[in-house]
Amino acid sequence: MNAELSERELISALATGDVAPEGLAAALAFASPEAPAERGAGSAPVLAPPPRGNSDLLEVAMGPHHPSTHGVFRMDVTLDGERVVRLKPVFGYLHRNHEKIAEQTSYLGSMPYTDRLDYFCSLTNNWAYALAVERLAGLAVPERAEYIRVITAELTRLLNHSCLIGFLTHDMGTMGTPLMYAFREREKILDLFEALTGSRMMCNYMRFGGCRAELPPGWLEQTRSLVDEFPRFLDEFENLLSTNEILLARTQGVGVLTRELAVNAGVTGPMTRASGVNYDIRKVDNYGIYGRFPFRVPLGEHGDVYDRYMVRALEMRESIGILHQALRDIPAGPVIDPKAKLRGFRPKPGEAYGRIEAPKGELGFYLISDGSPNPYRYRVRPPSLINLTILEDMCLGHTVADVVVILGAVDIVLGEVDR
């Protein structure tokens, strides 16, 4: 790359691949099968019509106003009696155009918007975005900030998994009892977040090069006491649920996902680990300082809803192990890189993809910078959306009641699916 090219020309060169060999120009000239001239750019290809005329099949729209669809989410289900024959998920009701807003906002200004993607777990969203920007700009993060990031991420994982199990069982008809127990623990963790970041849910705490503020005095002790008491709550929870015959009957053998399909469909997170795929981005990418904390990755065998529930319950115990170690070893020091700039942050032109193991799966951010204070392209890779790809495959042949349970175990949050 010629170092004297201006930024604009660099972007042009990046865009056109001006370092291409001669063969490429010829190849691109007749590369794509040309469309006939009358097709405009915006016309949709014709979709095969759904099977109609068969009056035995019933088409039901589950949602968007539905107590069990985890947000404004619709599923067009075609039923043969009670069995599902076809299921098409429809979303977009919560589309807020986050990606286009980010093209007009500075990098720092997009950070509060990332809180609102997976609004249940705002700190992991912040970390994923900060990681992508730090990769793009080549920033280093001090030790103490890395420890704080790990602590807050594992606390977020605890509250996400416990509330997910609560919601799943609520969908199954427990009318809120495990959900309220989970929310009691969630409230304690949210109190910690409020003391640390100022806000319970929309934390806006990570910055490029570290964290926004130092830990308040006494925060580490409060966290330690919470982490010491959490296994007691987990024991209660498992006592309540794991051997419950109704839960076993409703979740075992339901919504089976094979390992090959899980990998090919890009499913990540506890869903794929329940199908036996050993892929945890904390172990694979070793981002942050996760290499220092030995922890186990629970894997399921059958890939059904019960395995997803057990994988999440076991992951919570592993998270507590990580938290113990991190709280014990956290060093003193600055929480943000002293050279990090708040205002006037202009990374050099280029692109980067950064991803973390969010509680729901792989959350990735893809950023293209053209040297200006705003990103040229800002893309969120949402785990909930990709995990929905195989919803239809998992639900075929099951009853309507099972569809609700399967959707509950996929763990979607519409803020992430629609952005």
Added chain:
Amino acid sequence: MNPPPGLGIVKGLVETARNFVGSFHDPARLTTVQYPDERLPAKENARNFPFLVYDGPDSEKGLRCVACKICEKECPPQCIYIILERDANGKPQKHPRVFDLDISVCMSCQICVEVCPFDAIKMDTDYELSRSDRFGGLLLTKAELAKPNDYYRRIHPTEAQEVDARLEEERARAQAKAKPPAAAAKPAAPAQPAPA
């Protein structure tokens, strides 16, 4: 050795019973706070919407804001609207004539507080902000936003202490810089006018 059927449900019911009975005497089980008769104490770092800080008794003269418009520019949803004060000749004064903040748009992200170079805007913790007018009532003007430094000390004591110490230090440094030039000019020729 298979457990007897129904044992799982019985174990679950035992847990529920423990929580039910415990809620009568164990404070950890009963977590309801009867608002508005009881209120949870706010955490020190909690933030809701911003407010402007003024030093001293006069909310106009003591306002720390100099209308530099950095917060207006950095605010992600663009909820701040500032007009600079100018005197009769059009010369800019370091004071805002208008400082409007639309709290129906504000998302409490605290970026305005982080970028303000003069510690003029800080986060309030007041959340009981109901209005009866949805549009105009949620637009806070400078008069409603300006609150004294004592209020800031009350809601965020640690932060306020740190900010006060820093501002004191800056004032002392500025005064020290202003004194030596005045002292150095005096021994010089008396015909020269002393610098102001």
Added chain:
Amino acid sequence: MESLEQIKSWAEAAVPGAGLAIVPNPSPANQPSLLIDPAHAPAVARFLRDDPRLRFDYASNVTGVDWLDTAVKEKVRVKHVLDGVEKEIEETHERKVPGFLEAVYHLYSMALRRGPLVLRQRTGNRLDRVRVASLTPVWRSAEFQEREIYDLYGIVFDGHPDLRRILMWDEFQDHPMRKDYVEPDDYEYEPTPHDEVLAKARRHYPVEAGAA
């Protein structure tokens, strides 16, 4: 992981006639990408997924990017006839670089724990030649993401099993994420407090010349 040049040479050997090129990435992230031509894209993708040395079985992210038409200034030596004498003068010419739409794929290997490998497919232009090959038959995870790119950018993916709008409603026209998208005037506009309040504020406080 092997370097991108090595992977490119393997792919060219396995899929004859494929036009591949490396697009460099100047940022510190060190993630250069491989540009593939849409005619051979499914074959190259299948090679990348099935070859035992590579095993890129997981397509993590599929992104659409809109590159507008740009102009690049170049200094060109042009022969001019001046006073009967042919001279070579250096002139600055503006070369129009046509814009295009792009689909960027991030591939990882779950089997061999490596990645990312970045693939790019480009359309001919932004107006009528917007068809590229769909990689959904190779990686099922591209299904919803390619639909989203079709919805928001307008790239048509040949071979996609179910290409229709995903985030916007079915009757929506135009493609919102394009850089030159303009919201229609008669869009369902609801006066937000912010706009009405801003307008009221501007009426109350008249802006002087050069102020605000």
